[in-house]
Amino acid sequence: MNTHVVDHPLAAVLLTTMRDARSDNATFRAALRRLTHMLVYEAMREAPVETFDVVTPIATTDGVRLTHPPLLVPVLRAGLGMVEQASSLIPQARVGFVGMARDEETHLPVPYLESLPADLSGIPVYVLDPMLATGGSMVHTIDLLVARGATDVTAVCVVAAPEGVAALSASGHPVRLVTAAVDEGLNENAFIVPGLGDAGDRQFGPR
Ligand SMILES: O=P(O)(O)OC[C@H]1O[C@H](OP(=O)(O)OP(=O)(O)O)[C@H](O)[C@@H]1O
Numbered sequence: 001m002n003t004h005v006v007d008h009p010l011a012a013v014l015l016t017t018m019r020d021a022r023s024d025n026a027t028f029r030a031a032l033r034r035l036t037h038m039l040v041y042e043a044m045r046e047a048p049v050e051t052f053d054v055v056t057p058i059a060t061t062d063g064v065r066l067t068h069p070p071l072l073v074p075v076l077r078a079g080l081g082m083v084e085q086a087s088s089l090i091p092q093a094r095v096g097f098v099g100m101a102r103d104e105e106t107h108l109p110v111p112y113l114e115s116l117p118a119d120l121s122g123i124p125v126y127v128l129d130p131m132l133a134t135g136g137s138m139v140h141t142i143d144l145l146v147a148r149g150a151t152d153v154t155a156v157c158v159v160a161a162p163e164g165v166a167a168l169s170a171s172g173h174p175v176r177l178v179t180a181a182v183d184e185g186l187n188e189n190a191f192i193v194p195g196l197g198d199a200g201d202r203q204f205g206p207r
């Protein structure tokens with residue numbers, strides 16, 4: 001599986017704000033929005049484009065548009081903080097939703113929402129979730145996408161654990177990962193170390 005760590009000073013500064021336990025909910029959400037801009041920009045670098053005639057006030061020239069506008073899939077709750085920025089960067093994108101909450105005892109994802117187009121064949125899909133910990137939530141989300149015919153999936157994350165990267169790779173799904181960091185690992189509660197805490201709680205408050 002291809003893993004791209006977005007290694008840029010501006011991304012690192014925003015990630016630092018998100019990691020900092022002193023950042024309040026609003027500060028955390030603002031940093032996530034700005035970092036999402038950079039992650040999606042990088043994730044779309046190789047997106048295929050087609051040309052068409054565009055008429056400037058002076059002459060006709062080649063214009064460019066995305067060949068296959070993608071589907072964005074935020075994983076609720078935490079992925080909600082990424083979708084507005086991602087869709088403003090790609091106004092042609094459609095948006096689907098998956099909702100999932102980890103069971104605090106088993107650390108397994110418990111799905112509660114699935115709102116996706118029926119047929120995803122030929123559509124690139126960008127899954128938005130700041131955290132890839134055990135990988136259970138992301139693998140389950142991609143199971144849903146692949147069952148609808150998706151063959152081109154990008155997981156856009158802020159912090160990944162090596163365990164989650166390995167789980168994604170072992171899933172055998174057609175996925176690549178774009179993330180701002182790969183951290184040390186998971187603690188006994190399956191939280192990422194050093195991580196940034198619970199990305200849902202840090203945006204919206206505890207459930
Ligand atoms: O890789 P995993 O071990 O599955 O953990 C990652 C998941 O945990 C977080 O969501 P959470 O379950 O806390 O729900 P929330 O977004 O509502 O807080 C996060 O946003 C991922 O979806």
Ligand SMILES: O=c1cc[nH]c(=O)[nH]1
Pocket residue numbers: 078131133190191192193195196197198199200
């Ligand atoms: O560190 C973690 C692990 C799972 N979910 C989070 O929000 N944070």
Ligand SMILES: [Mg+2]
Pocket residue numbers: 078198199200201
């Ligand atoms: Mg959470």
